[in-house]
Amino acid sequence: MSPKIVFALLHVAVVSQIARPAEPAPPVVDLGKVPAYQLSDTAGKPRLATEWADRAAVVYCFLGLECPVANGYAPQMQRLAEKFAPQGIAFVGVYSERGVTPAAAQSHRGEYRIGFDCLIDVEQKLASQCRVSRVPTMVVVRRDGTIAYRGRIDDRWSPEGKRRDVPRTRELEDALAAVLKGENPSPAESPTFGCPLVYKDPANAVPLK
DSSP states (O other), X not given: OOHHHHHHHHHHHHHHHHHSOOOOOOOOOOOOBOOOOEXXXXXXXXXXXXXXXXXXXXXXXXXOSSOHHHHHTHHHHXXXXXXXXXXXXXXXXXXXXXXXXXXXXXXXXXXXXXXXXXXXXXXXXXXXXXXXXXXXXXXXXETTSBEEEEEOXXXXXXXXXXXXXXXXXXXXXXXXXXXXXTOOOSSSBOOOOSEEOOOSSGGGOOOOO
């Protein structure tokens, strides 16, 4: 092949790459905002939302004391907490079930080796603000308080309750990678499978999806 032909082919390839339109950025999905709060942790210590204000993002992990799905994901939550901590992302567990006590939550943390901070949301205000209807649900909150992602960790469990040995998608990790790049996660919301979170005040209840 002559040099002229090779040059022409390279020119066409380069021009086609330049002319190709860039993929549009994922749209911003309004999932709400988490306002300032004060809750107690499992040791009874008051904790403020501002404690994590310097983090790139906070992942609120809504847990269940006796939910087998939530408990089955505990090792994965801990692994992700350790993986993303050096990148400025904090994982915070939230116990919002009716009647949950600090002692029961603390015992649960120990049993399932949950090493990150955990809060007691006995009035279920944080769960309601985050629009949580099931546990486990992961809610990723940006530094400005806006919710970037809400949903499952991965698709190991389908919304119909079928379990895969190996997940095909890892929505939470993808969402965190996007937030660290300053991008909008896509999808911003994913279906969850787990135990319904029963609200003691029907006015705060979040419909199951």
